Amino acid sequence: MDNSMMTMTTTMTMTMPMDMSSTSMAMAMPTSTEESTSMSSMSFHTSTFDFLFSRKWTPSSRGQYTGTCIFLIVLAVIYRLTHILKHRTERYINARAQQLAGNIATAHLKMDVNAGSFEKSTGEATIEPERPLQFRNVRPWRVSMDIPLSLIQLVLSGVAYLLMLAVMTFNVGYFLSVLGGIFLGELLFGRFTSNIERN
Template sequence: MAHSSGSSGHGSIFTNSRDTPLYSSNWVPSSAGGYAGTCIFLIVLASVLRCLVAFKTVLEQRWLAQARCRRYVVVKGRGTEAGKIESDPAAKAGALITTNGVEENVKIVQSNNEGAIPFRLSIDIPRASLVTVITGVAYLLMLAVMTMNVGYFSSVLAGTFVGELAVGRYAQWEDH
């Protein structure tokens, strides 16, 4: 029977061929050792992806904690913001040492951002860079799986398992 799709016969079936190219025509394992090395590379790459996701989660938690712990100090009787913060029940009374000496009538207010934290270059540029790297690694793994090679597919799954086993507890975040 002839193929009606006009394809070369490869279609969507898995293969276990050792000479499946990965990422370019220059990366074609020619021996069992080369194929094993390629599979080990994919295991490591998938583990790195899980590590990057866990690292991003840890950074997100740290950035959120920094945003919530950002303190605003107001000296009583100065400006209209003082009146707003003075009536804040979450404000804590305290003393502040300034260039003018000890200020007794201050309140230290901790921000309780419930929504998104404000845009900050020191946070948003590293976040965008990290997400770009994560996306690039994920697409490289996707391309490896799309070769329909059973060894490559199994290696990506094994690397995901190893990476999750190693750092999965860091990637858990109740706010997700």
């Protein structure tokens, strides 16, 4: 009787560590395919089933994956077009501000001449020291100028962050689609960033 009790105790002692070690091994292994996919997706891969922006936007066929890539190309073209639009708007607003400043200076000069207080320059210019945190040649803040620029920058930043999220999936197709869209946008609209002097 004592021998059988000792045998049972030895068997229980031998099986308990083995069961515990197998449990710890099961806990160390990924519990689902989703975790293993997230661990292996931190490098460039060519899967056609990566979601974009949301789990609901997951291509389930090659046709849907191609449509997602085309969407990214169009989004990158919009990003480049918005960047050029902001550049052109800034140039237009700065030219308008210079024109307004010139009109104001001309009006003041005419008022001084009419009042008889216009004095000729003696050739000596007085240079005022620039104060800290004071910038020269900065246009004044205007609602009609700064709000449109801020809205364009808002759209530009939003599209840029969406493209960044697409690239961060490390999907080769998404990455190449973003690069292709930027190239296409520059090819179509890049010439609008430069002005050509016409005689």
